[in-house]
Amino acid sequence: MGMATRGKTGIKVCRKCRIMVEKEICALCGGSDFTTTWSGFVIILDPAKSGIAKKMEVSVPGKFALRVR
Ligand SMILES: [Zn+2]
Numbered sequence: 001m002g003m004a005t006r007g008k009t010g011i012k013v014c015r016k017c018r019i020m021v022e023k024e025i026c027a028l029c030g031g032s033d034f035t036t037t038w039s040g041f042v043i044i045l046d047p048a049k050s051g052i053a054k055k056m057e058v059s060v061p062g063k064f065a066l067r068v069r
Pocket of ligand 1: 017031
């Protein structure tokens with residue numbers, strides 16, 4: 001496939017959900033619109049009790065990028 005990482009993290013983040021993705025499709029939306037250009041992340045363990053999760057409209061635990069381009 002010849003993907004260049006250019007010194008970025010190489011960690012993919014779904015543009016739509018902002019969740020970090022380790023597979024070929026996003027576990028949340030099933031999409032494949034990923035970016036490796038993102039900054040900051042938050043680990044949400046308990047979405048029901050997390051203000052950040054509510055703000056980000058996250059309902060599942062996981063690692064989420066704060067800013068995604
Ligand atoms: Zn997604």
